[in-house]
Amino acid sequence: MNAGALRRLFGLLRKEALQIWRDPSALAIAFVLPAVLLLIFGYGVSLDARNVPIALVVQRPGALAASFTSQFARSPFFRPRRFLTIQDAEQAMASRAVQGIVWLPSDFARRAAAGGNSPIGVIVNGVDANDARIIEGYVQQVWATWLTARAEAAGGSAALPLSAQPQVRFNPAVDSRDYLVPGLIAVIMTLTGALLTALVIAREWERGTMEALMVTRVTINEILLAKLIPYFVLGMGGMAGSVAIAVFLFGVPLQGSIWVLTATSALFMLAALGMGLLISGFARNQFVAGQIAIITTFLPAFILSGFVFDINSMPRAVQIITHIVAARYFVAILQSVFLAGNVWSVILPNALALVVMAGIFLGLARGTARKRLD
């Protein structure tokens, strides 16, 4: 790069810095948008069932039944309501007042006392399959806890021939927020990264400044670099803010090293900005650029990155498609760095994939950018 090119680049960079400083819209995209999204999703999206309203139908009350139902009252997962008949309970479930029914039949106490298998009925509202499965699991857990406690009280531990001792690794609190927030950061940074470059370039087209730039001796590389550098810095700032919110507000543990986090974030930011540059190549007004950025970056990242929906349970064809979603690799890295630490066997291949993605998007952006209007 010769002196003239450096001066042009420097001039463009200074212009960009002044604009960012005076027009707060870029700052808003870099800092306010991720913070707001993170707060909304962080507080709003939770895969844990807590205080689930549930119907308890006890056909013949007694000491045994009372000791069982008190387990539900103590559990943080359930908010039990009593019903006298199963019909009332079913009606309550139909009107969505309760999410499930636990039914102790009239022979419950007798069969339990006999030491035999005492069946309880569990009916779960299956409209939301995910919730249903979670509630089912919790009910079983309460049931097992009660059985164990009873066996211990009876002086023996042999009531259950086999007892499961679940041990959760990497997310010991089994808090879905700890698992979701790192993934969310990846999804949100996909959007902000792409929006930053796509919108600011579309704005230059809208205001006619791009046409004036085009006829100077500036080269297309200089224009792209002058957009990439400042918005990379801004995007990394937004990333740092998001990590701070995750760690200090949501209390997500950061097990891995901050340097690994920074380096992989930088790779991902290049890929996201590259997508934005590519979009700006054909979207010449801010509205279209914003729409394309949301549809082509945010939605795929949300659905196909594996941050909520497990990639392995997707159909084969969709699994293949997920490979072109850069967020997929970053989600894997973030979840590992936050919850498990520097697991190189996860980080290295995904980081390599990010290098390839960044290369592809930046290369495509460069290849499609023309110093012409047609």
Add this chain to the structure above:
Amino acid sequence: MPATESAGAAPQPAVRLTDVRRSFRTGKRVVTALDGITASAVSGAVTGLIGPDGAGKTTLMRLIAGLLRADAGRIEVLGIDVARDPLSVQARLGYMPQRFGLYEDLSVRENLDLYADLQGVPPAVRPARYDELLHMTGLGPFTARMAGRLSGGMKQKLGLACTLVHPPDLLLLDEPTVGVDPVSRRELWQIIDHLTRDAHMTVLFSTAYLDEAERCAAVLLIHEGRLLGHGPPGQFTADMEGRSFFATASLGRRRLQARLAQAPGVIDAVIQGSRVRVVTADATPPVATGLVAEASDLTLIPTPPRFEDSFVARLRAQAATPAPPPSATVAPLAPAAPKPTGDVISVAHLTRRFGAFVAVDDVSFTVARGEIFGLLGANGAGKSTTFRMLCGLLPPSEGTLRVAGFDLRTAAAPARGRIGYMAQKFSLYGDLSVAQNLRFFSSAYRLTGARQRARIEWAEAEFELGAMRDATARDLPLGFKQRLALACALMHEPDILFLDEPTSGVDPLARREFWRRINALAEQGVTVLVTTHFMEEAEYCDQLVIMAQGKVLAAGEPEAIKQGARTAAQPDPTMEDAFIAVIEAPRQPARAA
């Protein structure tokens, strides 16, 4: 290649165009923007690229700047083939696009710095260059001001300064003066003259204002992608020598104009002040007596030809149609009904603020029935804001407004029923056909059944839209779009017609056609309010106000306003001269009427 110039003094042309073609694809449609242009621009002088909107001026500029590629043909700029080496051309070129890309949140100084960096101006020479440019553009006191807070004319001058930071060999200016106030326009021309005379710069200047042709050394007249004429402006007017006259008669000027426009041997008749300017088909002197049956006292005084005369003559020759197509309903003018007097519109102390910004500042005027009333001013003078308040689209901050007897503060809806509004840029539904647009707008005005059918038939006949009934509005030529927009605004037979920049950028024939209809409507008693930044359009008005920065600077009959600007140096001032005179006069609204 042998030297083609006859005289040794004639330099190599700076731009040489050989059969340049370019078309654009929009959806399924292919639009030909340039259809085989062969021309050249001489070094060290201003070459004017003149034509109405859609003629292909901007496309040609972009081709020369290497921003577009030609479909066919060859473009040579400063001896370099643009298609092969656009960067070398761009290094020697200054280009100011129509909407010059000033960074509005950068100051004047920061914009200059940016372009100095981009053009590779060494820091050592910058202070001297900046001083020169700031002095030339008069922007010296405003270096710290944000570009977004400059006036329209100052923005244009800053844009010009930015393109000139590194003195280019060729300067391309795309419509730098359109919509700019006349004072800034005059200053821009002074800068351009200075550049060509003292710095020997080559300038290619595009404009839709035909009167600017006379300021160019050579002119390329473009219409619908074709070259209609090429040469020094004097050559254009020389062809028209002895063919233009001022006609006066005791007959009303509008009736006289309508009659003369259809008189044999007349190719053009336009109202200018109290007289009618006539252009004849050839140089044989016309006989005044008997030319118009109703005007026995008609006198014709020869007047020097204008560039526009030549354009009209060429367009007429090209179209090979007789002078204005006779229209059944408009031509036989009903004997002028005694005009009921009384003000249809009265505006008193009208003020509109947007935050701290005063867009319209204490404006007062009245408009009588059947009058054509003009609001003349540059972009940003407050015309459109005034208009929106008159249509009841925007509440005033202060002042009173009465339209057709209704107070717009309290009864905007009934007032709107009496108003027809034709928006700038013809707000039609582009995807609907002509007939569908007419049906939609008539039902929007609550016309139904037989009356709706009758009005649509009237519109199709009156505006000659019948043949185009099924054409999509988007695909119509500009002149047809304008007619359709006017038809839509007239569906409910309004008493008052608002026209916002109605003829901005259309070719002179379409403009004449349009004003012929407007004149006829005014004769029938319709009150017409029109905004324009074309000084010449002011001539069509009975009364006008000149606005600048939200204030009324002058009001009265066009002729009276022009007479007010008469000085020893300017015995016959144009409307533009008058405009400059009132702007530069001490700030006291000169009541000329």
